[in-house]
Amino acid sequence: MNTNQPKNICVIGLGYIGLPTAVMFANSGVRVHGMDVNEKAVNMIANKQLHIEENGLQERLEEAIDKGYFTVSTQPVEADVYIVAVPSPINPDNTANLEYIRKATASIVPYLKKGALVILESTVPPKTVENVMLPELRKSNLELGVDLFVSHSPERVIPGKIFEELINNDRIVGGITPESAEMTKELYQTFVQGEIHLTDATTAELVKVMENTYRDVNIAFANELAKIAETIDVDIWEAIRFANFHPRVNIHTPGPGVGGHCIAVDPWFLVELSPENSDIIKKSRLTNNGMPKFTAQKAQALLEQHGIQGGNVAVLGLAFKADVDDLRESPSTEVIKELQNLNLQVTSFDPHIKELQHPTQRASLGEALQDVDLIVLTTDHTEFKNLNPETVNTGDTKPLVLDTKNALNRDKWEQAGFRFFKLGDGKNKGLSSI
Numbered sequence: 001m002n003t004n005q006p007k008n009i010c011v012i013g014l015g016y017i018g019l020p021t022a023v024m025f026a027n028s029g030v031r032v033h034g035m036d037v038n039e040k041a042v043n044m045i046a047n048k049q050l051h052i053e054e055n056g057l058q059e060r061l062e063e064a065i066d067k068g069y070f071t072v073s074t075q076p077v078e079a080d081v082y083i084v085a086v087p088s089p090i091n092p093d094n095t096a097n098l099e100y101i102r103k104a105t106a107s108i109v110p111y112l113k114k115g116a117l118v119i120l121e122s123t124v125p126p127k128t129v130e131n132v133m134l135p136e137l138r139k140s141n142l143e144l145g146v147d148l149f150v151s152h153s154p155e156r157v158i159p160g161k162i163f164e165e166l167i168n169n170d171r172i173v174g175g176i177t178p179e180s181a182e183m184t185k186e187l188y189q190t191f192v193q194g195e196i197h198l199t200d201a202t203t204a205e206l207v208k209v210m211e212n213t214y215r216d217v218n219i220a221f222a223n224e225l226a227k228i229a230e231t232i233d234v235d236i237w238e239a240i241r242f243a244n245f246h247p248r249v250n251i252h253t254p255g256p257g258v259g260g261h262c263i264a265v266d267p268w269f270l271v272e273l274s275p276e277n278s279d280i281i282k283k284s285r286l287t288n289n290g291m292p293k294f295t296a297q298k299a300q301a302l303l304e305q306h307g308i309q310g311g312n313v314a315v316l317g318l319a320f321k322a323d324v325d326d327l328r329e330s331p332s333t334e335v336i337k338e339l340q341n342l343n344l345q346v347t348s349f350d351p352h353i354k355e356l357q358h359p360t361q362r363a364s365l366g367e368a369l370q371d372v373d374l375i376v377l378t379t380d381h382t383e384f385k386n387l388n389p390e391t392v393n394t395g396d397t398k399p400l401v402l403d404t405k406n407a408l409n410r411d412k413w414e415q416a417g418f419r420f421f422k423l424g425d426g427k428n429k430g431l432s433s434i
């Protein structure tokens with residue numbers, strides 16, 4: 001353990017980032033108090049129950065509480081370090097909503113003491129530390145950079161592999177002063193094995209938003225290519241695989257849209273910041289947002305090509321991506337809306353979403369698939385990839401299958417009697433198998 005280690009940390013916000021970060025510190029021997037305004041979540045965590053799904057979180061939470069290093073409540077406590085990990089969503093008009101950040105910062109002001117360090121983990125528009133947090137922190141009457149240290153240490157972890165990435169990823173840490181950044185680096189070195197690169201707070205804010213925007217733009221490019229491939233006899237999945245053999249090419253994968261609370265959100269921060277300079281970024285967002293409609297229209301066209309007007313569709317996967325239980329900003333729910341707008345009847349199933357959270361959701365795969373005309377796979381969960389099509393029971397008829405993630409094995413599904421199609425596959429438009 002680091003000798004300069006702080007005696008205790010208070011983590012504000014116990015969601016997908018705050019909770020794993022809190023237990024990592026606690027299990028490294030730092031006393032951590034977690035606070036969240038969500039009383040239900042706090043009670044669950046106190047009883048070692050999870051309100052979110054993440055590989056390895058259950059065991060780590062139990063360890064942290066059993067060792068006595070992790071406590072939780074709905075109020076902040078006095079601490080040496082505060083880590084703010086609250087949501088930074090967008091408003092319906094795509095502008096940033098920084099109220100959670102502002103309120104979380106305001107909530108710790110009464111507890112701040114000389115020498116404290118405040119770290120923002122949430123992804124935010126550049127200048128948020130300066131324009132939203134610092135005005136609140138000044139109310140503590142502590143001199144910034146002298147008595148009170150502030151930094152941005154954006155999380156970069158991917159849901160599903162949070163712990164692996166918390167430990168191994170490099171981090172970018174930006175301080176309001178070099179000392180703020182140094183203190184933050186020292187703290188995270190408690191468990192981070194990746195390199196920690198230091199800069200100023202605004203650069204760190206921009207870097208984080210740039211990373212997610214890079215991905216969004218690249219996915220939009222892939223989606224555009226998928227649409228082009230559908231107009232010619234090319235399977236885009238095969239074409240992208242070949243292109244990526246080039247040492248300097250890394251085209252992302254197309255799909256039914258971009259979900260989650262990061263990649264589908266953060267590019268808007270740049271559009272808001274500098275609308276006149278963000279044409280490609282904005283267009284990419286709109287392209288990706290248009291994919292659920294494109295998917296639904298393709299589904300309808302397939303049904304019509306096979307002589308089915310209207311029809312019943314089963315959507316496989318509600319989560320925004322593989323092997324997670326999170327349906328926030330999920331393209332799947334948008335695909336369902338679009339299918340319903342086309343007057344199609346929709347059922348859905350997701351093995352990771354245990355409670356019924358969507359009106360179309362069925363408790364089992366079998367129930368969702370009964371007598372459907374078309375299966376649309378929208379999330380490439382491992383359970384779906386491993387399905388044996390020979391044992392998939394759909395009732396009296398074999399439905400069409402539309403795989404939007406290139407997740408299923410075409411040969412196996414065709415051998416089992418299903419008529420199989422993929423998003424972005426112009427080689428198999430469906431006409432041949434009518």
Ligand code: SAJ
Binds near residue numbers: 257261320
């Ligand atoms: N997707 C595609 N095609 C792709 C990659 C992703 O359609 O080639 C879709 C996914 O299906 C999903 C969405 O994009 O709907 C986002 O998924 P993701 O796995 O790419 O990313 P997130 O949102 O889970 O996590 C991202 C990560 N950022 C980057 O990879 C640059 C993660 O490192 C960040 O910490 C996280 O955002 C965050 O919290 O900002």
